[in-house]
Every structure is written in C-alpha cells, then in structure tokens.
Amino acid sequence: MDFFANKLPLLIIACLAMVGYSCEETTGPGEDDLHPIALQLVAEADTLLLLPSQDYSLRVQGIFAESTENIITNSGVLADTSFTYITTDTTISMINASIPAWHSSDVNVARVSKGKITGVAPGLAVIWASLANAVSDSLPIIVSSPQLPPYLVIDPPPTQLIFQDHAEVSGWVTVGLNVGLTLNGVSLEYDEDGRFSEGVVLDEGSNTFEVIATNPDNSLTTTKSKHYIYYPIASAGITGHWEGETLTRPFDFDLYELFGIYVIYGTMTIDATILGGPLLVQDVIIAGQIDENGSIDATLSRDSAGIVVTGFLNGVFLSTGTAEGVFGITITKENWPTVTATARWTAERK
Amino acid sequence: MTDPQIKMCKYVITIIATLTILQGGIGDSRLSLLGEARGGVFRPDAPNFAKIYGSDDKMLPVLAFGIGYKDVYMVARYRLFEASGQSLVAGIDLAGTAEWREEIITLGLRTYEFRPLYFELAYALGFVEESISTEQPEYSALNRTFITKDNQGLSAAIGLTIKLITGIYLTGELEYIYIPINSEIEAGNEKVNLGGPSFSIGLSLVL
Numbered sequence: 001m002d003f004f005a006n007k008l009p010l011l012i013i014a015c016l017a018m019v020g021y022s023c024e025e026t027t028g029p030g031e032d033d034l035h036p037i038a039l040q041l042v043a044e045a046d047t048l049l050l051l052p053s054q055d056y057s058l059r060v061q062g063i064f065a066e067s068t069e070n071i072i073t074n075s076g077v078l079a080d081t082s083f084t085y086i087t088t089d090t091t092i093s094m095i096n097a098s099i100p101a102w103h104s105s106d107v108n109v110a111r112v113s114k115g116k117i118t119g120v121a122p123g124l125a126v127i128w129a130s131l132a133n134a135v136s137d138s139l140p141i142i143v144s145s146p147q148l149p150p151y152l153v154i155d156p157p158p159t160q161l162i163f164q165d166h167a168e169v170s171g172w173v174t175v176g177l178n179v180g181l182t183l184n185g186v187s188l189e190y191d192e193d194g195r196f197s198e199g200v201v202l203d204e205g206s207n208t209f210e211v212i213a214t215n216p217d218n219s220l221t222t223t224k225s226k227h228y229i230y231y232p233i234a235s236a237g238i239t240g241h242w243e244g245e246t247l248t249r250p251f252d253f254d255l256y257e258l259f260g261i262y263v264i265y266g267t268m269t270i271d272a273t274i275l276g277g278p279l280l281v282q283d284v285i286i287a288g289q290i291d292e293n294g295s296i297d298a299t300l301s302r303d304s305a306g307i308v309v310t311g312f313l314n315g316v317f318l319s320t321g322t323a324e325g326v327f328g329i330t331i332t333k334e335n336w337p338t339v340t341a342t343a344r345w346t347a348e349r350k
Numbered sequence: 351m352t353d354p355q356i357k358m359c360k361y362v363i364t365i366i367a368t369l370t371i372l373q374g375g376i377g378d379s380r381l382s383l384l385g386e387a388r389g390g391v392f393r394p395d396a397p398n399f400a401k402i403y404g405s406d407d408k409m410l411p412v413l414a415f416g417i418g419y420k421d422v423y424m425v426a427r428y429r430l431f432e433a434s435g436q437s438l439v440a441g442i443d444l445a446g447t448a449e450w451r452e453e454i455i456t457l458g459l460r461t462y463e464f465r466p467l468y469f470e471l472a473y474a475l476g477f478v479e480e481s482i483s484t485e486q487p488e489y490s491a492l493n494r495t496f497i498t499k500d501n502q503g504l505s506a507a508i509g510l511t512i513k514l515i516t517g518i519y520l521t522g523e524l525e526y527i528y529i530p531i532n533s534e535i536e537a538g539n540e541k542v543n544l545g546g547p548s549f550s551i552g553l554s555l556v557l
Contacts, residue, residue, distance in 0.1 A: 072440070072441035072442045072489075072492060073438075073439070074437050074438070074446050074484065074492040074493075075438045075439075075479075075482070075496065076402055076437045076448045076450075076479060076480045076482040077396045077397070077399050077402055077403075077450065077480060077530075077542075078396070078480045078495075078496045078498065078531075078542065079437075079448075079480045079481070079494045079495065079496035080496075081482070081484045081491070081492055081493070082492075083492055119352035142414075278435050279488070334443075334445055335442050336445065
C-alpha cells in the first residue's frame with residue numbers, strides 16, 4: 001500500500017500526460033493512406049518496469065518515405081538511353097496509437113491494446129507494433145514483483161583493455177522496488193531512471209568489478225560484472241600490425257608510438273552502391289590516435305577523382321590482441337547522391 | 351622536285367596519255383567502264399543532327415564504279431560519312447559524346463543523254479552506327495550504341511560533266527538520298543531519314 005501511496009501522484013500525472021499526448025497526436029502524412037516504412041515506439045526508458053495491473057501508454061511514430069524518381073537521359077540522333085534512380089526523403093510523424101496493430105510476446109505477462117500496456121503477472125514480455133509491412137522496434141517490459149530478482153545491466157563491453165588507472169562502471173537497474181545496489185560490496189546510488197555510473201581505480205593487470213542488485217523484500221539478487229585490464233599504454237602490447245575485418249572486406253592498420261602519442265594508421269577498402277551500381281573505394285586512409293581510456297579515435301578520408309570519402313573509425317581494445325568498434329563513412333561526389341553507412345569492425349594483432 | 355618525284359610524274363603522265371589513247375568516252379557505241387572519285391559535303395536530314403554534330407558541313411567521300419553503253423550506265427556508289435559531336439544529357443550536369451558512322455551504297459542507272467547534264471536514279475542501302483556516352487566512366491548506364499543496317503531507300507542525282515580530255519570528265523553533282531528508318535527516339539510513327547542533300551565534285555574516268 002505504501003508503494004501505491006507513493007506512486008499515486010506519479011500515476012495521476014502520467015494519466016494526465018497520456019490525455020495530453022492523445023490530444024497532441026497527429027497521424028502523419030496522409031492519414032487515410034498511411035504507408036510508413038518503419039515504426040518507432042516512444043517510451044521514457046529502454047525497458048519499462050510495470051507492476052501487475054499497472055498501465056503505461058506508449059506512443060508510436062511512423063517513418064514515412066517520400067520517393068522521387070530521377071531520370072537521366074542521354075540522346076543522340078538515333079541512339080537514346082536513360083537511367084532512373086530513386087532518392088528518398090524520410091519524415092517522422094506521430095501516429096495515432098489506435099491505428100497500428102499491437103503485439104505482446106507473452107499476454108500472460110503484459111497485454112497491450114491501442115498502445116496501452118497493462119501488466120498482468122511477473123515476468124518478461126516484449127511489446128511491438130506493426131502497420132502494413134512496417135514493424136516497430138521492440139520494447140522489453142518487465143512486470144516485477146517482490147518475488148522476482150532485480151533486473152541489472154552493465155554497459156558493454158564486459159571486458160576492456162584500458163591504459164589509465166581509472167575508469168567507470170556504469171549500467172542500469174530496474175526501479176520501483178527500492179533495489180539495493182552495491183559495487184564490490186560498497187553501496188551504489190542510481191537515479192530515478194535506474195542509471196548508475198561510478199568511478200573506479202584500477203590496479204595494473206586484471207580488475208573485476210561486481211555489481212549486485214538486491215530486492216530488499218526477499219533478498220533475491222542479480223549479479224553482473226565488468227572486467228578491466230589495465231596496463232600503461234607502453235606495456236600494453238598493442239603496437240604492431242593489426243588485421244581487421246568488416247562485413248565485406250578485410251583491412252589492416254599499424255599501431256605505433258610517435259613522440260609519446262600512440263598512432264593508428266592504415267587503409268581500408270569500402271564497397272558501396274551508387275546509382276544502382278557497385279562502387280569500390282580503395283585506399284581509404286585510417287588515421288588517428290589511441291586515447292588513454294583505451295578508445296580508438298580515428299578518421300577515414302580519401303579524395304580522388306572527385307570522390308570524397310570522410311568518416312570515422314572508433315573502437316576499444318578487448319584484450320592485448322583484439323579490438324572492435326564501429327566505422328562510418330560518407331561518400332560524396334558532384335552530381336551523385338550522398339552515400340552514408342555505418343558498420344562494425346573487428347581486428348586482431350598479428 | 352627530286353629525281354624520284356620527276357620520274358613518278360613522268361610515269362603518271364605516260365599512263366594518262368596511254369589511257370587517253372586507248373579510251374573512248376561517254377556516248378561511244380561500245381561497252382564502257384566508269385570509275386569515279388568524288389568529294390563533297392553532306393548534311394543528313396535526321397532531326398537534331400546539327401544540334402549534336404554541329405551545323406558545319408561534313409566531308410563525304412564517294413567512290414563509284416559503273417558499266418555502260420552509249421549514254422546509259424549502271425553505277426554502283428559507296429559513301430562513307432563520319433562525324434563526332436556531343437550527345438544531349440538531361441537530368442544531370444554531364445557532357446555527352448557522340449560518334450556517327452554512316453555508309454550508303456547505291457546501285458542505279460545514270461543517263462548522259464542530255465550532256466553536259468546527267469541524271470541518276472538509284473536504289474540505296476544504308477548502314478548507321480551511332481555511339482553515345484558520357485565523359486565519366488561510372489555512368490556506363492548512359493552509354494549506348496545504336497546500329498541499323500539494311501535500310502532501303504532511293505537516291506536521285508543531277509550532275510554536270512565537263513570533258514577535260516578524252517575519257518576524263520570533271521563533274522559537279524547535286525544528290526538527294528532518302529532512306530527512312532525508325533530510330534529509338536522517334537520509335538513508332540515518325541521516320542528518320544538517314545540520307546539528305548549533298549553536293550560533290552569529282553573526276554570520272556571512262557574506259
């Protein structure tokens with residue numbers, strides 16, 4: 001009862017807010033002719049915590065694509081040819097929550113109707129919406145109770161190589177159950193969304209940090225850990241030749257020290273599709289440096305034959321011999337549509 | 351002039367003199383052979399031709415061979431016409447290139463009955479190859495080669511002959527060729543004429 005007493009004002013505010021939302025909602029381009037290419041659920045958290053019989057109203061927005069057909073022609077006296085390419089502009093607009101179909105992975109845990117989620121019984125369910133061929137992202141719903149252990153997530157990666165003697169352990173825990181949180185036995189604070197972040201001091205070598213979330217009602221716990229490997233960068237064993245993989249192509253780079261700075265330098269080949277045809281951009285330069293927090297911070301660049309490639313390559317070291325991250329590129333050329341893409345990469349020191 | 355050039359000139363003069371003695375001429379009552387080399391200007395009728403290949407007159411070399419009796423000859427002619435220009439690219443700011451190669455063969459009857467004028471009416475066979483592209487290789491989708499052959503039509507010519515020496519004539523000629531085809535652009539009802547008017551000057555040798 002105390003719980004409901006505490007949360008009643010919040011529930012009232014939430015209900016009023018829902019009324020407000022329903023008044024504000026628009027239905028996007030062409031209400032009678034909705035053809036979104038994707039849906040996005042709008043919620044205040046990545047994962048919702050509900051109690052049995054508690055409601056939460058989701059909003060949903062549609063990503064609408066407006067395609068334009070562009071025709072290029074080349075004509076002689078007798079010969080004639082043309083090429084058609086399609087450019088697409090996307091717009092995002094709210095959709096009335098009563099329009100999409102709503103789905104729950106487990107109606108015994110959570111039900112959903114017209115965007116309103118209702119907790120049924122303790123457990124984990126996933127909610128999503130669909131409209132025509134468009135499907136939304138999924139929203140995990142945890143219907144909690146004093147009989148369940150808390151939900152705890154540590155921000156990735158679980159193991160990371162780092163070159164400074166301090167770091168942060170961060171993540172989030174489900175709120176609403178007055179969960180107790182400790183980091184290596186020391187009490188840890190979290191905010192109203194359940195987020196926590198705590199600075200830690202590292203010893204040289206391997207450091208393991210254990211986060212324990214405890215449900216005070218029944219002492220059920222959830223334990224997760226974060227593993228840091230700390231070495232001064234000079235002795236971390238990261239210098240040398242590295243060979244990497246992207247989704248489509250291998251690439252390589254070298255890591256070396258230059259005037260006290262650890263430099264990454266290499267080349268990458270990128271596959272792209274331009275105007276319906278394949279484009280291979282070779283010798284894209286990777287250049288950057290390694291930060292003390294263990295992050296790889298590099299740029300991608302190439303400018304040749306009017307084709308300009310810019311981008312980034314970020315990542316972290318997972319151990320002394322492996323690294324992973326994300327790269328993103330933008331390819332531009334006069335009279336071409338701009339191409340952008342991001343993808344993951346992994347690499348191994350040889 | 352060097353000695354070899356002088357010798358060459360002597361040979362040519364000797365050959366021409368010999369041929370002149372042996373030759374007959376137009377209107378002779380015997381079977382005669384006709385050889386002709388012409389050069390002239392040509393302007394195809396096809397729409398947009400001037401826009402793509404320029405409005406200046408293009409050279410049209412012509413070779414002709416014939417056989418005849420008295421004033422009537424059966425004449426076969428071969429014409430080769432080539433031009434370079436810029437194709438019309440729309441929808442993107444690119445320069446286009448265009449290459450045109452046309453061959454026309456005619457087989458017809460020529461009469462010298464109204465000398466110094468002659469008239470010729472012929473069956474025409476035309477071949478055209480047009481290639482268009484852009485300066486940027488990645489736009490290969492905009493490259494196209496259009497070939498059309500075995501296109502049939504007619505040609506008509508009126509010429510003026512001036513006898514230089516026995517068997518050798520200087521000629522000036524106006525000709526119009528009509529070879530209708532369906533192009534890719536004008537597919538359907540509209541016909542495009544591969545031919546057009548030409549004016550040429552040539553030398554005719556009658557044996």
